[in-house]
Amino acid sequence: MHEALHERAIMLKLAPHLSRPLSIFTPLYKIWEKPYYRTGLKMYDLLAGKTNIGKSRSVSSQEAMKFFPKLKPENLQGGVIYFDGQFDDARMNITLVKTALNRGAVMLNYVAVTSLVHEEGQLAGAQLLDTLTKQHITVSAKCIINATGPFVDAIRTMDDVHAKPMLTVSSGAHVILKQKLCPNDLGFLIPKTDDGRVLFLLPWHEHTLAGTTDQPAEIEFNPKAKQDEISYILHYFSKYFKTDFKNEDILSTWSGLRPLVSNPDANNTAKLSRDHVIVKSKTGLITVTGGKWTTYRKMAQDTLDYAINELAFTPAPCLTKDILLSGASGYQENLSDEISHHYGLEDDISQHLSHTYGSDAIDVAGFAKDGLKTRLHPQHPYIEAEIVYAMKNELAMRASDILCRRTRLAFLDKNAAKSAAPRVIELMQQYYNWDKNKVIEEQNSWADIF
Ligand SMILES: Cc1cc2nc3c(=O)[nH]c(=O)nc-3n(C[C@H](O)[C@H](O)[C@H](O)COP(=O)(O)OP(=O)(O)OC[C@H]3O[C@@H](n4cnc5c(N)ncnc54)[C@H](O)[C@@H]3O)c2cc1C
Known part of the structure; x- marks a missing residue:
């Protein structure tokens, strides 16, 4: 958690136009919950230390109703507010691509690795397919890093048909509601549903985003939110808000796959944090997976440090803590x-x-x-x-x-x-x-x- 809070602070610094602090409200319905949550959030504030972006606080039921006028008022004891960060994932991704391009990297879109090339038992390159032009390309490489998220096992199997799968995935469905339930600067979090899940409503591009589920899923390129997941989200928020949400109250839905490391091979795994895992195969393929979006930079740094060490490349200091992302330089609130x-x-x-x-x-x-x-x-x-x-x-x-x-x-x-x-x-x-x-x-x- 400390690492994620640290990386969150770096992200806010490197991409101030794309990321922002966001306060999150949790409603409380039992009197004893207030001191319980206040203590937990005090510890969260302490853990964040210098990287804390705002002090958590208690909220009365009147204040809560002002923030969320569509909330059901029955039994509401108020709540707590704490601070987190928010960014747009796809825009952050393309901004990283632009930043890399500006610094001389070669970035290819719609080009897939279709097989790996080995020489004398060691990895020596890859066969690529430009999926738009159908052109095949072969590239040589001293080092290949497999960072394909939920698809890492497919690439590992190209390297070694007997490679044991290391991932399972879980799907997370999201729903955009027609009604705006949150103010633009405040989210709404249910930390524990009756069946132990976390649900949230977040202000997102002037709309309200509701999510998310956490269900075992199949690995596929275009996962879709399933009706039972959508119904679960709608049903749960209907319990808290004055509307009985139905499919007609939705503008859009989607789903994503979380890569969850289930079986890293203990003998050749460099487990650099609780979240992400880096492994090297016998032929030299380096795989990084797990982790969180928030820690993407640290994952990349750890992976390159690992590759430099394993392959005896000349080390150089990591600069990414200080490289402003495309659009950050010269950006001002006005x-x-x-x-x-x-x-x-x-x-x-x-x-x-x-x-x-x-x-x-x-x-x-x-x-x-x-x-x-x-x-x-x-x-x-x-x-x-x-x-x-x-x-x-x-x-x-x-x-x-x-x-x-x-x-x-x-x-x-x-x-x-x-x-x-x-x-x-x-x-x-x-x-x-x-x-x-x-x-x-x-x-x-x-x-x-x-
Ligand atoms: C519902 C949900 C909610 C989440 N919430 C949060 C959150 O609040 N905070 C947070 O920090 N993280 C969150 N995450 C986690 C985060 O989104 C993932 O950890 C992150 O996207 C994984 O990044 P990745 O680069 O490893 O994989 P991906 O983002 O999946 O990227 C993998 C890439 O590899 C490419 N690829 C696959 N196969 C090939 C091939 N053969 N050749 C070439 N390219 C290939 C794919 O096209 C894709 O572009 C969430 C994830 C989900 C699903």
């Missing part, structure tokens, strides 16, 4: 005012651009000035300029890249994304000069996602 003023964009759009792209928002706004100011959907702040920016600067190759992982429209509002898709495909067709067949393929594959 950036959105500047963008509104200079580029004539509405306030919600300029706020969205500055929080999403940081100082890179100026480049996006530049495209907007050139005639791409139109919103992708009237109820959302995403604009056409972002499509062109994502193709030029963020390796966006398909409509789903734009609608799911550069903007978050499909995650927030499925129907809005559906209605925006034709224009996204049209702009991509113009930029990439797609022929008719490619346009049809893209329309169909996009329809499949829904």
Whole structure:
């Protein structure tokens, strides 16, 4: 936990436009719960030490109802508030990619490892497939790091058909509600449901995100939230709030797979923290898995230190604690005012651009000035300029890249994304000069996602 709190502080420093402190409220219904939670949170504050981003405190039932007016007031004794951090996962991911590109890394999108190349019993390279052009590529490598999340065992099997699986995965379903239940700066957490789970409501891109489940799952590329998971989330929040939530109250749902290390081989495992695990195979394949998004930087540092040590590379100091991510340099809280003023964009759009792209928002706004100011959907702040920016600067190759992982429209509002898709495909067709067949393929594959 100490490591995660430390990394959280680093993330807030390196990407101030994308990450933010977020206070979280926990409602309490029994008088004895207040001192119990206060003591626990005092320890959390102490553990966070200098990295603490706000002091936890008690909240009266009146104050709680002010924050969450749609909460059922019966038996509410008030609650506690503590501080955590929040960021947008897909935007953080693409921002890391951009930062690496700016510093000279080669980053490939839609390129899959299909097999590994061995020479004299040692790993020497990999066969890759560009899944868009269907081109096969062979690369040589002195060291290969397998960081494929839930898919690490598939790569380990390419290295050694007898490799024992080290992962299980659990699915986590999420629901975006039509009703806004949280204020923009306060989440709502149920730390222990009747069956021992954690559930939350979080303010997310001006909407309310409800989650999550934790169920054993199969490993697959596009996991979907199952109806029983959705019903569980809706049912549980109906107990706390004045609405009896049904499927009609949902804008969008999705699911993710958590990589859980179940069977690391004790003999060759460097267990560097409780959370992530690094292993090396007999042929030299290094696998890193488990962990948390929050600790991504430490996972990378530990893995490279391990590789340098195991393969006797020349060590160099790790710099990532201090490298500002793309858009962080020159970012200021008043950036959105500047963008509104200079580029004539509405306030919600300029706020969205500055929080999403940081100082890179100026480049996006530049495209907007050139005639791409139109919103992708009237109820959302995403604009056409972002499509062109994502193709030029963020390796966006398909409509789903734009609608799911550069903007978050499909995650927030499925129907809005559906209605925006034709224009996204049209702009991509113009930029990439797609022929008719490619346009049809893209329309169909996009329809499949829904
Ligand atoms: C529901 C849910 C909630 C979570 N909540 C939190 C949270 O609150 N805080 C937190 O810190 N963490 C959280 N996590 C955990 C966090 O999201 C994961 O730990 C993290 O995403 C794992 O990152 P990864 O890079 O190891 O794997 P991934 O993000 O899954 O990335 C693996 C990549 O490998 C690629 N790949 C797979 N096979 C191949 C191949 N053959 N060739 C090339 N590429 C390949 C995939 O396309 C993918 O891009 C949550 C996870 C879930 C599912």
